[in-house]
Amino acid sequence: MDCLELLGPENSLAKYMYLRDLQDRNRTLFYRLLQSHGKQMLPLVYTPTVGLACQQYSLVSRRARGLFITAEHTGKVAQVLANYPVKDVRAIVVTDGERILGLGDLGANGMGIPVGKIALYTAVGGVSPSFTLPITIDVGTNTESILANEHYIGLRQKRITGQAYDRLLDEFMDSVAKRWGRSCLVQFEDFGNKNAWRLLRKYQSRYCTFNDDIQGTAAVSVAGILASLKVTNSKIADHKFLFLGAGEAALGIADLLAMAIVKSGLGETEARARIHLIDSQGLITKDKPRNDAHKDSFAKDLAQSKDLLQIVELVSPTVLIGAATQPGAFSPQVLTKMAQLNRTPVVFALSNPTCKAECTAEDAYRHTEGRVLFASGSPFDPVTLNGRTFHPAQCNNVYIFPAVAFAVVCCRVYTIPDEVFLVAAETLAQLTSPADFDNGALYPPLDSIRDTSLQIAVKVAEFLYSKGLAHAMPEPTDKMTFLKSKLYDASYAA
Numbered sequence: 068m069d070c071l072e073l074l075g076p077e078n079s080l081a082k083y084m085y086l087r088d089l090q091d092r093n094r095t096l097f098y099r100l101l102q103s104h105g106k107q108m109l110p111l112v113y114t115p116t117v118g119l120a121c122q123q124y125s126l127v128s129r130r131a132r133g134l135f136i137t138a139e140h141t142g143k144v145a146q147v148l149a150n151y152p153v154k155d156v157r158a159i160v161v162t163d164g165e166r167i168l169g170l171g172d173l174g175a176n177g178m179g180i181p182v183g184k185i186a187l188y189t190a191v192g193g194v195s196p197s198f199t200l201p202i203t204i205d206v207g208t209n210t211e212s213i214l215a216n217e218h219y220i221g222l223r224q225k226r227i228t229g230q231a232y233d234r235l236l237d238e239f240m241d242s243v244a245k246r247w248g249r250s251c252l253v254q255f256e257d258f259g260n261k262n263a264w265r266l267l268r269k270y271q272s273r274y275c276t277f278n279d280d281i282q283g284t285a286a287v288s289v290a291g292i293l294a295s296l297k298v299t300n301s302k303i304a305d306h307k308f309l310f311l312g313a314g315e316a317a318l319g320i321a322d323l324l325a326m327a328i329v330k331s332g333l334g335e336t337e338a339r340a341r342i343h344l345i346d347s348q349g350l351i352t353k354d355k356p357r358n359d360a361h362k363d364s365f366a367k368d369l370a371q372s373k374d375l376l377q378i379v380e381l382v383s384p385t386v387l388i389g390a391a392t393q394p395g396a397f398s399p400q401v402l403t404k405m406a407q408l409n410r411t412p413v414v415f416a417l418s419n420p421t422c423k424a425e426c427t428a429e430d431a432y433r434h435t436e437g438r439v440l441f442a443s444g445s446p447f448d449p450v451t452l453n454g455r456t457f458h459p460a461q462c463n464n465v466y467i468f469p470a471v472a473f474a475v476v477c478c479r480v481y482t483i484p485d486e487v488f489l490v491a492a493e494t495l496a497q498l499t500s501p502a503d504f505d506n507g508a509l510y511p512p513l514d515s516i517r518d519t520s521l522q523i524a525v526k527v528a529e530f531l532y533s534k535g536l537a538h539a540m541p542e543p544t545d546k547m548t549f550l551k552s553k554l555y556d557a558s559y560a561a
Contacts (some may be wrong), residue, residue: 069165079116084127086112090186091130094196099556101190106513108190109465113183115445118168118420120183124176132182133201138227141235145242157198157476158252159243160184163206165226165259165279169392169423172259174208175221180257180521184468191520193554203238206232236266240274248277250479250538252472263315264361275475275487277483281319283464283471284390286488288320288415288442288493289327291462291509292386293496296442298504299385299411299526304331306341306413307408309384311375311425312391313346313362316417320388320389321365326489339365343382349373350381368546379404386413389425393418397426402434413440417462424483428459432507441508457507467491470523477553478528478537486534487527494526495519524550 071120081152086108090097101108110116114220120127122487140147164177181201188194207224208214214223227235243251255266255278267278277283296303309326310317321342328338343352344365350373372378379387379401387405389397397416405412412435421443428447431439437452442460450457471491475483498519511519528546531537543549 076484078112080119080123080127082111083116083120084129086131087127087132088181089467091132092516095557096109098186098190098196098555101186102517102557105190105516107515109187109463109516110446112186112190113465114168114463115420117179117183118170121167121173121179123177124173124179128178128448133185135178135203135205135221136235136239137205137222138207138224138231138235139222139283141231141238143237145245148242148246148250151200153197153200155198156200156247156251156359158185158188158194158472159200159202160188160254161202161204161239161257162256163204163258163262164208164221164544165257165262167257168419170420172208172210172213173225174210174213175203175205176213176221177257178203182299184254184256187465187469188472189555190469191465191516192473192524193517193521193550194469194473195555198476204235204402213553223492232262240270240276240499244274245252249481250476252276252475252480254279254468254472256280260314264318271480271484275480275483277488278315278319279464279468279530281315282323282485282488283468284316284417285319285323286467286471286492287462287464287510288382288388288417289323289489290466290492290495291415291442291460292324292413293327293492294504294509295386295411295413296501297499298440299413302331303328304341304410306384306385307382308342308388309382309385310342310344311380311389311393311396312418313344313351313365314390317344318361320390323485323492326485326491330339330396330489340367343367343369343378343384345373345375345378350378360395360438376401376404379408383408385409386415388415388417390417391425392423393425397431399430400435401530402426402431402439406438411438411440415442415462417444419444428457431459432457440509441507443523460505461513462510463513465516466495466519467523468521471527473520473530473553474524474527476551477524477539478531478540480531480536481538482536484534484536487530490526490530491523494523498522521547521550521554 122224160181167173167177185199185201189196207226325338431441442462447459
């Protein structure tokens with residue numbers, strides 16, 4: 068900790084590099100540091116610092132970590148995986164680098180994402196690092212500035228698409244299952260919108276896989292919404308939801324939200340009627356279909372508009388969610404209107420990194436007279452207003468994906484249904500205490516993230532066994548004791 072403090076608060080990238088060097092030199096100490104100082108370390112090894120690290124990855128990467136599979140390996144992926152020396156890989160995080168956070172197509176530089184996620188599998192979830200593998204599928208990049216960089220570590224070509232792309236991904240998934248078994252988890256991360264949903268639905272019933280941008284983001288967001296019901300003393304069916312953004316994250320949240328509303332007693336049509344989405348063309352309405360069945364399932368009989376303030380006035384939402392990487396989109400006027408419409412407005416500015424957030428925490432509290440229930444994708448500092456200090460909630464996927472991964476790996480699962488993420492969301496919402504609410508937070512403190520993760524993993528494991536999806540036999544009668552026995556211990560051997 069002393070070495071990191073000497074680097075100063077402004078040198079987050081230097082701290083990231085220091086921690087990566089520590090991981091290479093002393094894996095046990097690296098994970099002990101993350102486990103014992105999680106609140107300070109998580110922003111350095113993952114969001115928001117990981118975004119800066121990815122932008123500079125070709126320059127800051129000092130030692131190879133993970134596995135690169137390139138377009139040139141088509142037809143040879145099984146050989147590449149066979150050359151990896153670890154015989155028992157149980158969890159993989161993979162990206163193709165096309166949509167890194169809110170930064171766009173970074174190509175092979177996107178390796179920082181699976182490297183960071185894998186670290187959290189261990190530090191938060193408890194998965195042994197010996198069982199994990201970060202992978203980047205390098206199919207090129209369409210970002211000219213990256214291709215022109217003489218230090219770029221990836222393929223210097225435009226992205227492959229179509230059948231060539233699909234053939235490589237199919238070969239990759241099949242080769243993983245053959246090399247390490249059907250229960251080897253493959254978490255998809257930061258794929259482009261056009262591929263993320265398509266690949267999830269293509270592989271979900273055939274392999275042990277999930278997409279964190281879609282399902283993890285959905286679970287943690289729905290958890291925050293469910294937690295907010297305790298403050299507003301309301302039911303989820305009482306609310307109307309407005310999304311700025313209709314990409315993979317927004318649609319994932321909307322789908323899981325609809326599932327939660329249906330579970331409360333309403334029909335599917337009624338549930339979706341409470342959810343409104345805005346994409347780049349404006350409010351999604353029935354008179355202007357998108358020729359996208361997923362988006363059109365949320366279309367409304369309302370006037371077309373691209374003006375957010377006008378749409379807020381038209382819809383009168385109780386919950387406003389930003390997932391469009393449009394910084395400042397939640398203007399003072401929009402926030403003020405939300406406060407006029409609602410005694411306790413709920414506003415989530417989820418876009419990452421911090422510079423892409425739809426509004427700052429200070430703006431959210433200031434323009435709602437401190438009445439807002441606010442959450443953001445990246446962390447914000449506490450805000451003091453009228454003598455009260457608010458601690459903005461971070462809607463961080465770290466509450467979800469390590470727990471789900473740990474449960475799935477320990478239970479030897481072959482497929483992961485969407486219901487798993489509603490179970491995780493409901494459990495997380497129940498773990499938020501009255502003291503957390505008093506501080507303005509909608510989630511348990513990050514200081515207790517490992518215990519939170521374990522409790523979520525237990526509920527997920529119980530669900531998996533109840534549905535016949537777990538293949539670790541015999542079934543343990545005490546799931547908590549079973550999972551605790553599998554936790555990675557970042558201690559030196561006696």
